[in-house]
Amino acid sequence: MRALKTAILSAALALGIAGAAQASEGVHIPKQTWAHAGIFGTIDKAAAQRGFQIYKEVCSACHSMRLVPIRTLAGIGFKEDELKGIASGYEVQAGPNDAGEMFMRPGLPADRFPSPFANDQAARASNNGALPPDLSLMAKARVGGEDYLYAFLTGFEEPPADVHVMPGMNYNKVFPGHQVGMPNILQPDGVTFADGTKATVEQQAHDVATFLTFVAEPHLDARKQMGVKVILFLLVLAGLMYAAKRKLWSTLH
Amino acid sequence: MAQAQATKFKNPVVNWIDSRLPIFTMLDHEYNHYPMPRNVNYLWAFGAIAGIMLMIMIATGLFLAMQYSSHTSLAFDSVERIMRDVNYGWLIRYVHANGASMFFIAVYIHMFRALYYGSYKAPREILWILGVIIFLVMMGTAFMGYVLPWGQMSFWGATVITNLFSAFPIVGDPIVTLLWGGFSVDNPTLNRFFALHFLLPFVLLGLVILHTAALHVCGSNNPLGIDPKGPQDTVPFNPYVTLKDGFAVVIFMIIFAVFVFFMPNYMGHPDNYIPANPLVTPAHIVPEWYFLPFYAMLRAIPDKLGGVLAMFGSIALLAFLPWLDRSKVRSCKFRPVYRQFFWILAIDALILGYAGAMPAEGSWLVIARIGTFYYFFHFLVLLPVLGKLERTRPLPNSISESILKGGGSIAAGAHAKPMEKA
Numbered sequence A: 001m002r003a004l005k006t007a008i009l010s011a012a013l014a015l016g017i018a019g020a021a022q023a024s025e026g027v028h029i030p031k032q033t034w035a036h037a038g039i040f041g042t043i044d045k046a047a048a049q050r051g052f053q054i055y056k057e058v059c060s061a062c063h064s065m066r067l068v069p070i071r072t073l074a075g076i077g078f079k080e081d082e083l084k085g086i087a088s089g090y091e092v093q094a095g096p097n098d099a100g101e102m103f104m105r106p107g108l109p110a111d112r113f114p115s116p117f118a119n120d121q122a123a124r125a126s127n128n129g130a131l132p133p134d135l136s137l138m139a140k141a142r143v144g145g146e147d148y149l150y151a152f153l154t155g156f157e158e159p160p161a162d163v164h165v166m167p168g169m170n171y172n173k174v175f176p177g178h179q180v181g182m183p184n185i186l187q188p189d190g191v192t193f194a195d196g197t198k199a200t201v202e203q204q205a206h207d208v209a210t211f212l213t214f215v216a217e218p219h220l221d222a223r224k225q226m227g228v229k230v231i232l233f234l235l236v237l238a239g240l241m242y243a244a245k246r247k248l249w250s251t252l253h
Numbered sequence B: 001m002a003q004a005q006a007t008k009f010k011n012p013v014v015n016w017i018d019s020r021l022p023i024f025t026m027l028d029h030e031y032n033h034y035p036m037p038r039n040v041n042y043l044w045a046f047g048a049i050a051g052i053m054l055m056i057m058i059a060t061g062l063f064l065a066m067q068y069s070s071h072t073s074l075a076f077d078s079v080e081r082i083m084r085d086v087n088y089g090w091l092i093r094y095v096h097a098n099g100a101s102m103f104f105i106a107v108y109i110h111m112f113r114a115l116y117y118g119s120y121k122a123p124r125e126i127l128w129i130l131g132v133i134i135f136l137v138m139m140g141t142a143f144m145g146y147v148l149p150w151g152q153m154s155f156w157g158a159t160v161i162t163n164l165f166s167a168f169p170i171v172g173d174p175i176v177t178l179l180w181g182g183f184s185v186d187n188p189t190l191n192r193f194f195a196l197h198f199l200l201p202f203v204l205l206g207l208v209i210l211h212t213a214a215l216h217v218c219g220s221n222n223p224l225g226i227d228p229k230g231p232q233d234t235v236p237f238n239p240y241v242t243l244k245d246g247f248a249v250v251i252f253m254i255i256f257a258v259f260v261f262f263m264p265n266y267m268g269h270p271d272n273y274i275p276a277n278p279l280v281t282p283a284h285i286v287p288e289w290y291f292l293p294f295y296a297m298l299r300a301i302p303d304k305l306g307g308v309l310a311m312f313g314s315i316a317l318l319a320f321l322p323w324l325d326r327s328k329v330r331s332c333k334f335r336p337v338y339r340q341f342f343w344i345l346a347i348d349a350l351i352l353g354y355a356g357a358m359p360a361e362g363s364w365l366v367i368a369r370i371g372t373f374y375y376f377f378h379f380l381v382l383l384p385v386l387g388k389l390e391r392t393r394p395l396p397n398s399i400s401e402s403i404l405k406g407g408g409s410i411a412a413g414a415h416a417k418p419m420e421k422a
Helices: A002-021 A045-057 A070-076 A080-088 A120-126 A145-153 A201-216 A220-250 B012-020 B023-032 B042-065 B075-084 B089-116 B125-147 B152-167 B172-180 B187-218 B237-262 B289-300 B304-319 B336-357 B362-389 B399-404
Strands: A091-094 A103-106 B035-037 B234-236
Touching: A045 A070, A045 A201, A070 A080, A070 A201, A145 A201, A220 B089, A220 B237, B012 B023, B023 B237, B035 B237, B042 B089, B042 B187, B042 B237, B075 B089, B089 B125, B089 B237, B089 B289, B089 B336, B125 B152, B125 B187, B125 B289, B125 B304, B152 B172, B152 B187, B152 B304, B172 B187, B234 B237, B289 B304, B289 B336, B289 B362, B304 B362, B336 B362
Parallel strands: none
Antiparallel strands: A091 A103, B035 B234
C-alpha cells in the first residue's frame, strides 16, 4: 500500500513538473551541445564572435536588436578599441543640433544596435507583409531556446507533396504552422570566418544561436559563477546549522 | 497593565525603553519563551520560510520599483534595462521572479501540512481563516506582479483574468471597467496594477502579523494533534526551534538558488519575453504554475459564471473547513480513512494543475471536470461524513509520553517522525 502510494505520488509529481515545463507544439526539437550549458558552462566567446559576424552580415539586414548596446560585446571578448571600431561602422541619428535639425553621426559603443527599419510598418512593407522579430531576447522568447533557434535555422527544406506553401512563404519543419516569411538565409560559405572555421550551415546556425543566447542573457557567465559560490556557501552553512541543531536537541534526552 | 519589572534586562537602555514601551518584553515572551511542542517536524518550518520569502520579495521588489517604469511604452524596456544595465539588476529580478514561485511552494506545503495535521480545528479557526485571506491576497499580488513586465503573457493573462469579473450579472461590467481604468487592458491598468502590487505586500505583512498573533494565543499544533500538557511536552522557541527552522531555511535557500542561478526562466513562460501586443493572441494563454489548478477549475465548467464561481468557491470553501470537518481528532495519524483521502486530494490538486497547463479540449477537459468534481466532493461531502463515520485510533496521553518511551499506538506508524537522536 505504501509502495503503491509512493509510486502514484512520484508519478503525479513528475507529471506536474513536466506540465510546468509546458510542452511545445508537437514538433520535436533535438537538444544540441552548448558550451554554455550546465552548471559550469560559459559562453563560447569565439563562437559568439563568429555569431556576431553572421548577425552583422546576414541577420541585421532585416532583424533589429534594439535592446542591446554595442558595448555589450565586451562580454564576448571584444576590446575597447575594437568596440569603437564596430560602433563607428554604424550611423546613428542624433540631435537636434543648434539649428534644430537632426543629423547622422558615427556610432559609439554606448549606442544600441541601430534597427534596419524605421518602424514596424516599414519592416512589413519591405518583407512581404511579414515582420522580422527583434532578436534581443530571441533565445529566451521561444520554447526550446537556443535548441529551437538551431533547429529553425537548419530546418528549411522542400515542403512535403501534400503541403501547399503560400506565395512568398517558405517551408520550415520546426516553425509552428511550418510556413514562415523568412527565407532559408544561411548558405554554405555564405560568410567567411576570420579564424578559418569552415562556414557550414550547421556551424553558422550553432554560432548565431550562441551569439543570440549571449545577447539575450549577457550576464549568463557571471550568474553561473556567482551561483556556484552561493550554493557552496549555503551547503557549508547548512552543515554547520545541522550540526549545531543536533548538538542542541541532543541535550533534551 | 502591570508595571514592567525594572530589573528585567541587563542593558539599562533596553530596560529604560522597555518600561515605557514593553516591546522587548513582548519579543522575549513571543520568541524566546514561546513554548513549541517538542515533537514538531520539519514541515513546521514552512511558516518561517514563507515569512522570510515575504521579506525577500519586499526587499527585492523595492529595488526593482526604483528602476521600473509603469508605462506601457516603457515597462518592457525598463525591465530589460534592469536585466542588462543596472548593477546586479539581473540578480534582483531573478530573485524576485523566482521568489514568487518559491513563496507559493512554501505556502502550499504550509497549507497541506495544516490539512494533514488538522491545524485548522478548534481553537485555531481564526488563525486558519487569516491564512486563507493571506493566500487570496498573495494570489492577487502575484497576478498583478506578473502583469508588470508587460510581455505577451502579462497582457493576455491580465485580459483573461480581469474579464472573469464580467461574468457576474449587473456588477460585473462596472467592476471590469474599474479594474481596467478604461475599456480595455491598457496604460491605466498597468499603472494601477503597479500601485496595488506595491501596496498589497504590506497588507500581507499586516495579515501575517495577525496570523502570528493568533497563532501565539493557542500555540502551534504538532504531528500528534494533541495539546501540550505542560513544560515536559514543549521546548522554548529560542534556541531550539530557531535553529531547527534556520537549518530548514538554508536548505530551502539552496533550492531557491538553484532556480535563480541555473534555471531562472524555468518557471516562467517564453512568451513573456515578447513585448505585449494587443493585436496578437498567444496560441495558449496560461497563467503562472501556481494558479494552474484553479485555472483548470475555471475552464472545466462549461458556463462562464459557473466557472468563475467554481474557481473563487474553491478558495472560499477553505475558510469553512473548520466546520466542514466534523472530526474531533486533528492529526491524520489517528484518522486512517481520512489519511487516504488526504493523499487522493493532494494527487487531485496535482492532476488539476497539469490539466490547467494543457489545452481545454478532449480528454484533458474530462480529467479537469472529474478533478474539479472530486475537489468539491472531498470538502463538501467526504469531510462531514467521515467526521461522523470514521473510527479513529486512540490518542496518546501526552506528547512526552508518546515520543520518549517509544511505545504507544503511533510508534509503528511510518508517518510518526522519529525524534532526532544525538
